[in-house]
Amino acid sequence: MRKASGMKLTNRLVTFVTLIVICAIFVIFIGGALSFRKLGQDYLTHYLDGVVAVIDQELADPQGSQGLSRWLPKLLKASNVVELEVGSDAGVIYSFRGLQKIQDPNILHLGHYQLEHNPGFYIELKSLPPYTEFTYSIGAMSSISLAIVMIIMGLVWGMNWLRLQLHGSELLEERGRMILAGRVTDYEVGDEKEWPATASLALDQMIAELKDARQERSRFDTFIRTHTFLDQLTGAANRVLFDSRLQSVVQDQETHGAVILIRIADWDELLADQGKENADELVHDVGMILSNLIQRYPDTVLSRYFDAEFAIMLPQQSVKEVRLFTNQMLNALERLLPPAPLEPDNWCHIGMTSFVSGERRGRIMDEADMALRSAQLQGANNWFAFKKDQQTEDARGSVRWRTLLDAVLNAHAIQLHQQPVISAHDGRILQRELLARIKDENGVQIKASRFLPAVEQVGFTIRMDKQVVSQALATLKRMPSTEVFSVNLNVTSLLERNFVRWLRDELLQTPRTVLNRLSFEVPEGALVKHLDTMRPIARMIVGLGCKLVVDQAGRTIVSTHYIKDINVDYIKLHRSLVREINLRQENQLFVRSMLGACGDSRAEVIAVGVENEKEWNVLKSLGVHAGQGRYFSPEMSLEKYLLTD
Missing domain, CATH: 3.30.70.270 (Reverse transcriptase/Diguanylate cyclase domain)
Incomplete structure (x- = not known):
């Protein structure tokens, strides 16, 4: 799989050009130094050849050889000759040795010459190479120094110009990185400075077509479900x-x-x-x-x-x-x-x-x-x-519900049960959904499906959600790092600013390692109804490290565009879709439609209410990610689970 490059195009080009210029300067410097040295050697050789020719001519003159000791030392000293020896097979007829101190004798230039006018005679000399005693001089090296300064200035100007010209490509590259990071909505239209312009316009068009295709697919899925169930x-x-x-x-x-x-x-x-x-x-x-x-x-x-x-x-x-x-x-x-x-x-x-x-x-x-x-x-x-022989009714009115719920909430007597969500691939537990329970005056346990309507009716939704979240966080902090909890939240609570502020503060005080093991479930119908208000809240929950789960999917027929709009992690199917799905083709069609809506997103589909193996086999063949229900495990008290664990 290809991965995005970690180095910007501008940095690559700037590095490449800089290396090329530095290498060019280095090559020119080495070539100039070698040429400079070669010219010095040629000049020294030519000069010493002249000195040897003068000595040869003077030795050929009988009277000139007598005055060698008078004028030759001055000539040799002016020529930087350190040692000179004139001799033949019979012996040395003249020898000169300078007084200057040589730190490193290996740097001396050695020369051996046979005299043309005096056959059988030779001259051996040692001289200082050219420019040995020279030091850097601004005047002498001003041209080279100025050339190097101009090259450096030109390089800096060229780099700035190159960065300016490639600023559009950097914008296009940054946009590509943001799209790969999932922020397509924020970068669906590019900047006018992006370059190449054709690539930017093509990307704009492709994103627009993709967005329209997603909406069209969502509308088509909604159309299928609408004509099937409405x-x-x-x-x-x-x-x-x-x-x-x-x-x-x-x-x-x-x-x-x-x-x-x-x-x-x-x-x-x-x-x-x-x-x-x-x-x-x-x-x-x-x-x-x-x-x-x-x-x-x-x-x-x-x-x-x-x-x-x-x-x-x-x-x-x-x-x-x-x-x-x-x-x-x-x-x-x-x-x-x-x-x-x-x-x-x-x-x-x-x-x-x-x-x-x-x-x-x-x-x-x-x-x-x-x-x-x-x-x-x-x-x-x-x-x-219709008159039935036996009727079961709950005659508890709103006043009795308020009294009971107020007593339960004041005593912090909410009991949490848990039911695991099992992966369809390897059978491991993905998370455990926490389910609230309360007891009435007689100690009879009441399920959430019975008391939650009363909670909404008497206005205790926020109090209930606060206690459930607090109890879940406290329990999760004591659990091993492998345990993941999922907590149900009422959208009515999330629409209240004070509750959202309280929830944010609670999550900010919780370690990140704990938040990564916490999921929040919200019902699909209420989420879509208040999508504009829920969008920033969902982003806050996901941004703090928690997962977002949409519950009761399919209970109402709504558009599934919200899946990509708020980056949902899991979609939980309503249990009415799962019940006897092996016998109901229309429910299978609905599940296929939901799976297709989640196809190009990170959302995974979870089937809730699985009761038997036949239902589970059909759901797995359809492609659901996980299942939850009495077929895997009954609802168990969280306290009993902690004790058995």
């Missing part, structure tokens, strides 16, 4: 999604709630008399009313179950609350004036039934349908509740 006219869930959610809820432990069916009477006559357009308008108006009414109930599912029939699932709500909601819904629908041939006082009928964990989905829908038919027999806009 009704195109009302935007509500279709029958497939409703049945899947209901099946998932009744298979969970300690759950209860109600299913409500709303049917428009005489639908076929309305289509024949008014046409499909007017009929669809009525259905759309009914859907808008129902959608507005269920907003205050969390985890509620609204579905257009048939052409003229809507279904609502209200989980974790008491029968008393459901009856109150049904009355409000009937009153709101009666204010809607239906077109003819529908009768204003007999066009809308509602059937309701309650359910608890372990009941069959088909039986629940049959009970709701029987209640709906009973309402139709009354001959007016009305609702009817």
